[in-house]
Amino acid sequence: MQNKISEVLLQNWDYAMDQEDWSPPLKNALDGVSSEQALWKPQGEAANSIWETVNHLTYYKDRLLRKLKGLPNPPYLESNDATFTVTESGEEAWGQAVSRLKKVHADLREIIEALEEGAYDWGGSGHAPGEEVMSLILHDAYHTGQIVLVRKLQGSWPSKRSFN
Numbered sequence: 074m075q076n077k078i079s080e081v082l083l084q085n086w087d088y089a090m091d092q093e094d095w096s097p098p099l100k101n102a103l104d105g106v107s108s109e110q111a112l113w114k115p116q117g118e119a120a121n122s123i124w125e126t127v128n129h130l131t132y133y134k135d136r137l138l139r140k141l142k143g144l145p146n147p148p149y150l151e152s153n154d155a156t157f158t159v160t161e162s163g164e165e166a167w168g169q170a171v172s173r174l175k176k177v178h179a180d181l182r183e184i185i186e187a188l189e190e191g192a193y194d195w196g197g198s199g200h201a202p203g204e205e206v207m208s209l210i211l212h213d214a215y216h217t218g219q220i221v222l223v224r225k226l227q228g229s230w231p232s233k234r235s236f237n
Contacts, residue, residue: 079188082206086185089213090178097234099213100175102220103127106229108167112159115226123223125157126216127170132156133212134177137205141184181206 088094093101103123111124121129133156139146150156161170185206200208224230 078203079185082185082188082203082210083182085210086178086182086206089210089217090175096214096217097221099130099178099217099220102217102224103171106167106224108162108164110224110227110229111167111170112162113223113227115223120223121157121219122159123220124159124167124170126220126223127174128159129153129156130213130216131170131174131177134174134181134209137209138177138181138184140205141181141202181209 088098090099092098106123108124111127112122114120114122132150136146138144161167188202188206221230
């Protein structure tokens with residue numbers, strides 16, 4: 074039986090990827106994006122492409138998944154900026170990048186579903202699992218907004234959108 078904390082985390086986790094709430098979920102923000110659109114960047118040094126953002130999101134989801142499973146993390150990248158790197162191109166590679174993001178999101182959902190009432194009582198170092206999950210939910214929402222903005226700038230976001 075789920076407790077209230079895991080129910081709230083799961084609901085918001087689902088909003089981040091799959092379910093429309095106050096903002097579009099990541100799945101909708103990525104639907105129909107071609108590899109060319111995914112690599113496109115607006116002018117300015119601080120702008121990231123959609124693909125770079127997807128890789129960044131996948132990196133941090135994978136780190137949390139490994140931590141919650143008790144697995145060793147891969148070596149840290151030299152900086153947060155390095156998590157926005159794209160080394161491939163083409164439709165197949167883009168599809169694989171999106172699939173990796175969705176897979177690690179689904180794998181984390183299983184872990185969140187198993188969190189118990191003590192999800193915020195953490196004896197280890199760092200943040201409690203529930204705090205880290207909520208932080209990633211907010212992180213997803215922030216970057217989903219960036220993806221939508223990039224799509225609006227490139228003209229690939231619908232001018233009118235219907236949602237439930």
